[in-house]
Amino acid sequence: MGVTERKVREKAALRQEILAAARELFAKHGYESVSMRKIAERIEYSPTTIYLHFRDKGELLNEICTETFQLLSKKLAKVVASEGDPVDLLRRGLRVYVDFGLSHPNHYRTTFMTPHQHPPHTVSLDQKINFGTGGQAFQYLLDAVGRVMATGPTRQTDVMATSQALWMTIHGVTSLLITKELEFPWSDKNLLIDIAIAGAVKGLLR
Amino acid sequence: MGVTERKVREKAALRQEILAAARELFAKHGYESVSMRKIAERIEYSPTTIYLHFRDKGELLNEICTETFQLLSKKLAKVVASEGDPVDLLRRGLRVYVDFGLSHPNHYRTTFMTPHQHPPHTVSLDQKINFGTGGQAFQYLLDAVGRVMATGPTRQTDVMATSQALWMTIHGVTSLLITKELEFPWSDKNLLIDIAIAGAVKGLLR
DNA sequence: GACATCGCTTAACGCTGTAAAGTATGATGA
DNA sequence: TCATCATACTTTACAGCGTTAAGCGATGTC
Structure with a gap:
């Protein structure tokens, strides 16, 4: 049958x-x-x-965001798998994140820039353990920061807090360039991204 | 009459x-x-x-945001007027910015986290010269960064680009804490803000 | 052949921002 | 003093939204 x-x-x-x-x-x-x-x-x-x-429009969105950020994870996996010293790898990963956000502005906006009050209709363990939709990507960040800290002395020793702070930094770059792309007289975007990333990573080291 | x-x-x-x-x-x-x-x-x-x-709902919002960010400007003016070495002043200013955003989340969100497609109905000179609503605040940042650069050697010499990168950084902190306050298992917020600001400022210096 | 189930549609509810038309009030000019 | 006109506001309405309830035709089951 x-x-x-x-x-x-x-x-x-x-x-x-x-x-x-x-x-x-x-x-x-x-x-x-x-x-x-x-x-x-x-x-x-x-x-x-x-x-x-x-179920509703939100679930539709959520499905798509999940898809999209699996794509981000794949890109980050490539970086992680590639060669280079930990600091350089971290920088490259951050750069991939920003570029990804800028080339998927609408997905980025909806995932990270709008409050999902009841996101995938189960707030759940999964959310809290995996840090939501972008969770896998955040894991890569945690690993990368951990490896940098294992290699040499850093200003902070709290991997989690430092990773979160780094995420905040690159989120700022990404989101501000997305929302204010046309409204603000930005300097050269590439330069800005480089300064922000280089600065954040430099600030991380002792 | x-x-x-x-x-x-x-x-x-x-x-x-x-x-x-x-x-x-x-x-x-x-x-x-x-x-x-x-x-x-x-x-x-x-x-x-x-x-x-x-004229419409957007204009209503705009009026309120302008008001609110004049309040921010006042707070920043106080910091600028206070004593301390340039680097410390910069740090304190950034902190004031973040705290301000966190205590006016809805205003912050609407001003800096949603695209104003045609903001005060005139896109105009004023917008471009004064950098929009938060423009006066940004001027303070430019000044603070300029003073730091005048005092000692820094990694970058481009005041504008560096200021913009710094803005992006603290915007990331502010906005991510606003949107994902409850959804993400953050480390201690104060610690995060400190790490991010300290890192960004440290990264700015040579 | 009666009945149930599935996949989909039509109609509707209560909400939104906003425009057009109508109305009352009170000042002005003859 | 009376007609006229402007002003300030309301009523009504439109087109769109996310979403739900009810209905309908085709198919599968007993």
Whole structure:
């Protein structure tokens, strides 16, 4: 009886179709500018059909953000796997993070710049242990900082706090460039990113 | 004929009443959760009356943000006027900025964390010369960094770029603590702020 | 052939920001 | 003093939003 299997497949296919439409629209126009009705129109279904596959608009977003940040994790994994001294590796990882955010501004904004009051509908262990959506990426940061501290003397010895502070720093770079890209007369972006990263890493060392 | 003057006064009074209501509601519930109807209800006027005093919801917000950041400027002015070596002054100024953001999260969010596509309805000279709403505050940063560079050798000599990078850093601290206050298992906040600021300033010096 | 289930749609609710039209009040010019 | 006009405000309305409830046709089961 392959019928039920076919149906399962078709249902999954529509789910993917919805995700694809939402992904594209969110990325292009930003989360708030995209309505459920517009997503529905794009896939040529009625708006309510989406609710048969996703609890609400937020869940749709969450799914996409998770996807996107698995992509970030992959990029960071590459850096971690590559050669170089720990400090240099850390710097390169931070740079990858910033570049990633700048090339996925809408995803970045929705994941890290808007308060998800009840994010994946379970606030849960998973959230707190894995540090939410960007959790895997943060793990890489923890590792990188740990390795730097193991190599030579640093000003701080608290790996967790230092990693968090570093995250804050690069988040600032990323988010401010995203929101104020056009409104503020920035110096050369690459220079700014370099100064911020170099400064933060330098500040970490003794 | 004091009549027209009385009318002008009354009109200005209502304008202030609207601003007061909006200020309070925005600060308490956040910009997006506050509707024009709710503001109107609070002041016991019809919603459309607000439009006789402000072009739209965004202008209302803008007015309030400007106010708020004049308050920040005052606080920074105090720091600048106080005694201490330039590096310490810079650190203290940055700290004031972060604390200010954390104690006005909704204002901070709307000014620096949401894209104002057409902010005060004139994109204008003023915007570009004064760096927008937080412009005066940024001037203090420029001055502080300039003074540090004048005192001793620094890694960078570009005052503008360095100041911008510093701004990004403390913006990261502020904004991430605002959006992810509850969602992420932060280390001690004060420690984090200190690490980030100390690191950034240290990284600035040679 | 009756019944249930599934996948989807239509219609609706209560909310939003905002524009157009209407109304009352009070000053002004003849 | 009376008509006119401006001002300040309200009522009504529109188009859009996220979301829910009810309905409907096709398919699978007994």
